[in-house]
Amino acid sequence: MLTTEEIEFLETNGYLNLGQLLSPEQVKQVNDRLAELMETEGENAGAELAESKYIRHPKEEGADRLADLVNKGEVFDVFYTHPRVLAGIEAVLGQEIKLSSLNYRAAKPGKGHQKLHVDWRNSVAGGAYKVCNSIWLLDDFTPSNGSTRIVPKTHKSSLLPDEAMTDPNDKHPDEIRIIAPAGSVFIFNSHVWHGGTTNQTNQDRRSIHSYFCTREQPQQIDQKKYITEATLQRIGEKGKYILDV
Numbered sequence: 001m002l003t004t005e006e007i008e009f010l011e012t013n014g015y016l017n018l019g020q021l022l023s024p025e026q027v028k029q030v031n032d033r034l035a036e037l038m039e040t041e042g043e044n045a046g047a048e049l050a051e052s053k054y055i056r057h058p059k060e061e062g063a064d065r066l067a068d069l070v071n072k073g074e075v076f077d078v079f080y081t082h083p084r085v086l087a088g089i090e091a092v093l094g095q096e097i098k099l100s101s102l103n104y105r106a107a108k109p110g111k112g113h114q115k116l117h118v119d120w121r122n123s124v125a126g127g128a129y130k131v132c133n134s135i136w137l138l139d140d141f142t143p144s145n146g147s148t149r150i151v152p153k154t155h156k157s158s159l160l161p162d163e164a165m166t167d168p169n170d171k172h173p174d175e176i177r178i179i180a181p182a183g184s185v186f187i188f189n190s191h192v193w194h195g196g197t198t199n200q201t202n203q204d205r206r207s208i209h210s211y212f213c214t215r216e217q218p219q220q221i222d223q224k225k226y227i228t229e230a231t232l233q234r235i236g237e238k239g240k241y242i243l244d245v
């Protein structure tokens with residue numbers, strides 16, 4: 001599913017561009033469904049994150065969030081079953097993986113900046129990685145619309161950004177941006193230093209994070225708690241395994 005060069009690139013740099021895995025029609029379908037959900041959930045959008053013990057910052061001023069997309073439409077099944085994505089996650093975490101959460105994040109105009117961070121409490125310089133993300137671009141990511149920043153190779157650092165930088169809000173000299181057309185998917189090792197940037201345009205910058213963990217970890221969203229009969233009927237044994245339901 002991944003070439004040797006792709007696996008090596010991911011291992012060395014902590015991220016990998018998997019290319020455009022969604023067609024323009026799929027991107028539109030997904031965006032239409034997300035807009036519908038934002039409308040119907042209103043103030044409650046992202047509420048499942050607040051119910052989780054395993055999310056440190058359930059609310060983010062300046063970003064729209066939706067959570068538990070697993071149970072909000074068939075259109076989201078691909079986000080945790082795509083073979084190239086699973087191969088990328090397995091290249092980082094090993095074979096024993098499961099979905100931790102499937103969430104929407106849109107950086108609002110004028111907002112979206114985050115300090116550089118990792119999604120784990122400490123550095124795991126030895127390479128026993130615990131968590132790995134895939135970010136699905138639902139708009140073209142450009143230098144000005146809040147594209148994600150990553151500091152390549154820092155998944156191997158023994159320091160976290162808070163420890164290594166005077167101010168992790170600052171631009172890092174080695175940081176790169178995820179710049180690619182809508183429909184593209186990037187794997188990033190969640191132990192690599194990364195963060196959102198300010199969206200300087202007047203339109204939302206939309207994405208879905210399909211976030212995985214090793215099998216012994218608790219999930220950010222307890223999939224057993226939220227799983228619906230409709231999802232169970234649809235996703236087959238492989239889907240159930242990935243969700244751990």
Ligand SMILES: O=C(O)CCC(=O)C(=O)O
Binds near residue numbers: 114146147194196197
């Ligand atoms: O959406 C992005 O650009 C990155 C978001 C992120 O790193 C986070 O929410 O922890």
